[in-house]
Amino acid sequence: MAIGTSLLVGYYVYTARQQLGTDYTALVGDIVRAQQTTPQLDHALESFIDEPILLHLGQIHHTLWLSEKYLDHVRHGLNQHPQLHRDTAYLEEDFALLSKQLLELEERAKAALVDRSLLPELQRLSMDIEATMAWAYSELNTAVHSAAGRQRLIMQRLSWAVTGLVVTVMLIALALLAAVLRLQSQRNTLKMLMLTDELTGLYNRRHLVDAASRELNDAKRHQQPLSLLLLDLDYFKHVNDTYGHPCGDDVLRKVSQQLRRISRATDIVARIGGEEFCLLMPNTTVNDAESVAERIRHAIALEPLSHLNTPFQQTVSIGVTTSIDGMHSFEQLYSLADQALYQAKALGRDRVESIHPSYPFPASQPNDTHQQSFNTLTG
Structure with missing residues (x-):
């Protein structure tokens, strides 16, 4: 009986460590930075619509480059987390649409520099991009928080399991210690992201x-x-x-x-x-x-x-x-x-x-x- 229970707990420890080792900190940071490009793009477009000049077109180009860069980082980050990637597979079409819209916006902005009658169409496309970003990144945030919740649930169950085995508790504790410390570090990092301003490092x-x-x-x-x-x-x-x-x-x-x-x-x-x-x-x-x-x-x-x-x-x-x-x-x-x-x-x-x-x-x-x-x- 003891041997069977030890094997069962050993298997549970192995699977739990696989999920506790998942670090979402980098992905959360990319999502936050991607969301922050929306107001930057709005500001750049407002300036361009008010005064269609090369300076403001350059600001749009820079912001679109940042948006595309962070979008690529987010998609790359999802590929690093197979389970999360499967859970969010339905967002692939939205990401592809967003990438296409960003390229289209830059082309239309260049055209509007010459033909100002295209400015209303440019503004409509900007609103479509904002809606796509809001939907996709909101859904992705929900999926990441859900995955983090599963981590906490696994940690609870693991704590209950190890208390039943006196003989193996020290071995399991050593295996858990690294995972617990890593999880705490991730949570502290996430908490710091929530309480500080990314650009200046000051509190928010x-x-x-x-x-x-x-x-x-x-x-x-x-x-x-x-x-x-x-x-x-x-x-x-x-x-x-x-x-x-x-x-x-x-x-x-x-x-x-x-x-x-x-x-x-x-x-x-x-x-x-x-x-x-x-x-x-x-x-x-x-x-x-x-x-x-x-x-x-x-x-x-x-x-x-x-x-x-x-x-x-x-x-x-x-x-x-x-x-x-x-x-x-x-x-x-x-x-x-x-x-x-x-x-x-x-x-x-x-x-x-x-x-x-x-x-x-x-x-x-x-x-x-x-x-x-x-x-x-x-x-």
């Missing part, structure tokens, strides 16, 4: 909202200030339109590096929009927050930027707000910082403006504990 809006809730609770519990900075790059669309999206991406990365350099380890830096960033600063008074905002504004303005040996300058407008005791919600603080940012834009950009909640006493009341850490930061 989802993580910012979760972190803000925790920090506000701590500020309320300890009666400490918490400051929020909203940053928006001035005339960033002009950079993309003039120098191209690769140059714009480089600007975003350099701004992100400056934000990391100036912020503290306890601060949360996030990219929450195309050219919009947020800095959440626990235990930070009004004066300290405004001082940090000025340092950021000054550093970005002095950041050396160039395209094809042509130097240019990027500036930033910043809105600041502070809750002195954590008694405000994140939504309230975000709204006040957004108003301050709007005010900075209205007053000419490249400046810092503050709007704070109303209190019966000054919001800039000093905080000795934070002042010491801030002096260390700025020193």
Whole structure:
């Protein structure tokens, strides 16, 4: 009986390891990048339809090249996972249609450069491509998550099986250890993809909202200030339109590096929009927050930027707000910082403006504990 059970568990361990060894991380990354080309293509087409010139045609060509490249990566990734490839075989026609539509869009864009009457037809084809992409990649995401769910189910059943065999438990544990660690690493990687911005490596809006809730609770519990900075790059669309999206991406990365350099380890830096960033600063008074905002504004303005040996300058407008005791919600603080940012834009950009909640006493009341850490930061 024991021998038969051992053989049965041994077979189960073998089959489970085959599926637990499947790594979907690279495929998920390709799917995410492929989906991100849709808004890029929309923007490039809008610019081309507004002004059909070679610059905008080049942007369309670059975006279509990226779309085709990521589509090829996705199809190659599916070939690496036979079971998943079989489950999604019905999508092959959609992928083939999408590849054909991308080629057709580029040809029609070239023709529309000469004959503007073709622009409406170009826009209709773009909508068809967007619909095909949305359907195919949504279905593929569902299939990948389903496969990951099967992994977790196998892990549960495997755990139940090994508990029944005292003699073989150590041997099975050694076999499982590598698989469990690998699965945990994959899940951590997937979680990181969900919480960070791929281009800059900063946190995204989802993580910012979760972190803000925790920090506000701590500020309320300890009666400490918490400051929020909203940053928006001035005339960033002009950079993309003039120098191209690769140059714009480089600007975003350099701004992100400056934000990391100036912020503290306890601060949360996030990219929450195309050219919009947020800095959440626990235990930070009004004066300290405004001082940090000025340092950021000054550093970005002095950041050396160039395209094809042509130097240019990027500036930033910043809105600041502070809750002195954590008694405000994140939504309230975000709204006040957004108003301050709007005010900075209205007053000419490249400046810092503050709007704070109303209190019966000054919001800039000093905080000795934070002042010491801030002096260390700025020193």
